[in-house]
Amino acid sequence: MRRLMPAAVALLVLVAILPAIPADKAKAVYEKGQDAEARENYEAAYNLFKQAYDLKPKDLRYKASFERLRFKAAATIVHHGQGLRDEGKLQEALAEFQKAALIDPSLFIAQQELKRTLQMINDKENPPPQAAQVFRSYRQVFEGECLRT
Numbered sequence: 001m002r003r004l005m006p007a008a009v010a011l012l013v014l015v016a017i018l019p020a021i022p023a024d025k026a027k028a029v030y031e032k033g034q035d036a037e038a039r040e041n042y043e044a045a046y047n048l049f050k051q052a053y054d055l056k057p058k059d060l061r062y063k064a065s066f067e068r069l070r071f072k073a074a075a076t077i078v079h080h081g082q083g084l085r086d087e088g089k090l091q092e093a094l095a096e097f098q099k100a101a102l103i104d105p106s107l108f109i110a111q112q113e114l115k116r117t118l119q120m121i122n123d124k125e126n127p128p129p130q131a132a133q134v135f136r137s138y139r140q141v142f143e144g145e146c147l148r149t
Contacts, residue, residue: 025055026056027052029051030052032048033045033047033051033052033065033066036048042069042076043076045069046103049069052066071104073103077097077110078097078109078110081093081097081100081113081117084096085117085120090121090124094117097117100113
């Protein structure tokens, strides 16, 4: 009986503490999100608020926070992607635009930049004919026809 008493007490304490762990973790993650938002690190804040919501989905404060930052996080990611694209890093830019579109599907500029970057990648891999090459081709055809007649 004496051997069972400490085990029973430990089990009782564990059962009492276990439900509080996710709530405390959600609160800690949420507070980190608030810090990230205060530093204007919107992408990190969005991810932290989303984690808090995933840990405790019944707490509307967590849902409201991650929903509120959805636009700012996506817009920040789009801006970063534009910088990458301007540096010629098309694949990395494409990944950023895709991430932004996943976070906020209603953000039109993310869709627009995604299409634009895909077109740039396609043009780079399959360059369109240059105007001079087209002109030479037409000239050769035209001169060939003139010489035949």
